[in-house]
Amino acid sequence: MIDSVLVANRGEIACRIVRTCRELGIRTVAVHSDADAHALHTRVADAAVRLPGTAPADTYLRGDLIVRAALAAGADAVHPGYGFLSENAGFARAVLDAGLKWIGPPPEAIEAMASKTRAKKLMGLEPLATVTADDLPVLVKAAAGGGGRGMRVVRDLADLDAELAAARAEALGAFGDDEVFVEPYVEGGRHVEVQVLADTHGTVWTLGTRDCTLQRRHQKVIEEAPAPGLAPELTDSLCAMAVRAARAVDYVGAGTVEFLVADGRAQFLEMNTRLQVEHPVTEEVFGVDLVALQIRIAEGAALDHEPPRARGHAIEARLYAEDPARGWAPQTGTLHRLAVPGVRLDTGYADGDTIGVHYDPMLAKAVVHAPTRAEAVRRLAGALERAEIHGPVTNRDLLVRSLRHEDFTAARMDTGFYDRHLAGLTGPAPDPYAPLAAALADAHGRSRFGGWRNLPSQEQVKRYLVAGEEREVRYRHIREGLAADGVRVVHADADLVVLEVDGVRRKFAMARYGDQVYAGTTALTALPRFREPIADHAPGSLLAPMPGTVVRVAEGLAVGSSVRAGEPLFWLEAMKMEHKITAPAAGTLTALPVAPGQQVELGTLLAVVESDQP
Incomplete structure (x- = not known):
């Protein structure tokens, strides 16, 4: 009987395995990277062991550290979850060699099927050895892959070599194995x-x-x-x-x-x-x-x-x-x-x-x-x-x-x-009355100390950003509370706003976290009363669309390089996926302040492309 399980994974699947183990009366051990030190899976497990570092290659892909953690924590079995080392035959063998139970298939079965190329041969199928224009479209796929990593659809033969290289690089980083293969891509399946x-x-x-x-x-x-x-x-x-x-x-x-x-x-x-x-x-x-x-x-x-x-x-x-x-x-x-x-x-x-x-x-x-x-x-x-x-x-x-x-x-x-x-x-579809609800909820706390006067009330103005668009709303303090044109305010406080529009009542549960406001399911950003100056960037500036790591820069790219519109310049890795950053226009690269391996925040300047167009 298994008494203690180390879950060699993180996040949702680790929590899922812990839940079942708890129902079975089995003790659980979590492992975590430094980035996951306070993650939920470490909090719900009975014990947790640190894997120093943040990159998967240094933490959740280090089978030796995970086996050592299982032994140190007194676990007698390992559950791999999915992703990371779950289809790694070497890891399964290391677990078994350490005298632990492996909650998964035999290493030999993993070895036979974890490589997509070997699995296809086992089922009597062969990947494409060569690719011609008649074979297109094709799918480039990581042999050890999963979760969409190391996969590329190729529709133009001229793109094949570049996509093969990109798939190999992504597969190596994700699975420690850069083997890829090519198979027909079936549309409409x-x-x-x-x-x-x-x-x-x-x-x-x-x-x-x-x-x-x-x-x-x-x-x-x-x-x-x-x-x-x-x-x-x-x-x-x-x-x-x-x-x-x-x-x-x-x-x-x-x-x-x-x-x-x-x-x-x-x-x-x-x-x-x-x-x-x-x-x-x-x-x-x-x-x-x-x-x-x-x-x-x-x-x-x-x-x-x-x-x-x-x-x-x-x-x-x-x-x-x-x-x-x-x-x-x-x-x-x-x-x-x-x-x-x-x-x-x-x-x-x-x-x-x-x-x-x-x-x-x-x-x-x-x-x-x-x-x-x-x-x-x-x-x-x-x-x-x-x-x-x-x-x-x-x-x-x-x-x-x-x-x-x-x-x-x-x-x-x-x-x-x-x-x-x-x-x-x-396409955005915010509730049109959400900005008014947000303004009334905010005004509720401000009206308790004499907001109403026995004089015509001046309109109050609030501005919100909703689905990328600025919205301005107006309301007034009156004897009965708060009012807005065309709407009857049935109730308004910091937690709930009820508006009546054309005889129909609309309820908005309210929540606020700093400048972020939620009116029902509509998210809004409260804008300051006075507009702040916007940071200037040179025309043609490429800004990071998300926080992440620059994993690759296009080969030969340097200040002074000529680029084509839509040409890939960088690849950012964020949340397990690579994101291609392309040139916004044909022109000349005049600034390149980043390099491979560099962490960037949202909005970081990646490059400047001076357009050829006047």
Whole structure:
């Protein structure tokens, strides 16, 4: 029996594993980088061990330090979670060699499947050895990859070499392995996967299908189980292939076999030899705890001969601290409030935690289960719409609109969904009365000491920034309290404002954190009474769109270089993703104040390009 588990991971998945261990009466040990010293996963575990440094290569990817931490803390087993070292056969062997239990598949199975190239050969498939114009588009993919890292779609043969180099560099930094391969990129397909679970006694379960088609940057955004609209024969075929893959490597534990489905046919993509981020939808449909089953299998327990029966439909949305309208730019800062009513919320954050620049920007996974898909979609969209999310910009509005989009509700989605619909899903839609509510809530505290006078009241003016636009509102102090033209103020205090507009009452729950104001679900920034001077930058200045690290500068780029409009100049890494910074216009580089390895803050000057145009 396992008595103590070290969780070799961080954030949401570490908290998820700790929760199950606590229910089973198992003690837990967390590991943390310096950036995660006060993270939630370190607070909920029974013990925590520091991994000095902040970069993944120095901390969560250091298997030797993690094994040492497990032994020092008295753990007798290691759970790798997902990402980092979860598909690293060498780490699994090191855990076992240290006399610890490994809550995962045998190292040999990881080795066979963790390399996407070897996995494809095992399933009778071969990557492209050479690429011609007739093969386009193609997908460059990291052999040891996952989570969208080290992946590039190439549509022009002239871009292939550059994208191969970029994928290798990203894969090396993320996984310590720069092997990449090229395969055909199927447009208009769906990403469907099968959950497998195998014990040491020869039983292999398949726990239905999941659809993970809605993705950005090859990372999943919305997932559901079962995959809607699949013919029963295709579902049976997918499950049979998944069992074949598991048995081919004598698999043990939880794993996922992924496919691309197009025109009623399935193409094997890979087998992930670990738990998946989206595992909760399978848990909800089958009524199981996959982490608990992983632990019991590691203890030698046998699965029942047949898996439990599926019931209903489950859907999960990943809530990210990012701005979809600005190239999915990750966001940082204090998460003041996170509350999503009526859902299962798997998260690695609590109110007041800081979202930093070092790791994935996912805040939480919101999961619902209902008798039908339509009911599950409606419940999740409604819960997200009412959620209190106070802090950096998130993709919440995108999720709500995606769930309500006619192509999604009709299950007509494919992997190009966001390529086609992003503009329509990200337009700002703030409540038009939110600025007035914010002004009235602020004025409530100021009106207690004689705000009203027995004279005509002068209008008070407040300015707010809402969805990038400045809004000005006016109100007055009157005998009854506060008033505004065209609106009846039913109630106004610092926590709640109720306005009546054309006979309809509108309620705004209020919150304020410095200059940041929340009126219902609308975020506003209170502007100062007098405008402050704006810092001047030379024309053609390139400013960092997010805090991060300059990981690469274009080869040969130097002051005096000629650049083309749209030409890549820098690559910033922030929250596990690389972001390409391009020249705003054709011209000459006249300033280059940054270098690879340099940390930059939001708004840092990266370069100046003097345009060729007069």
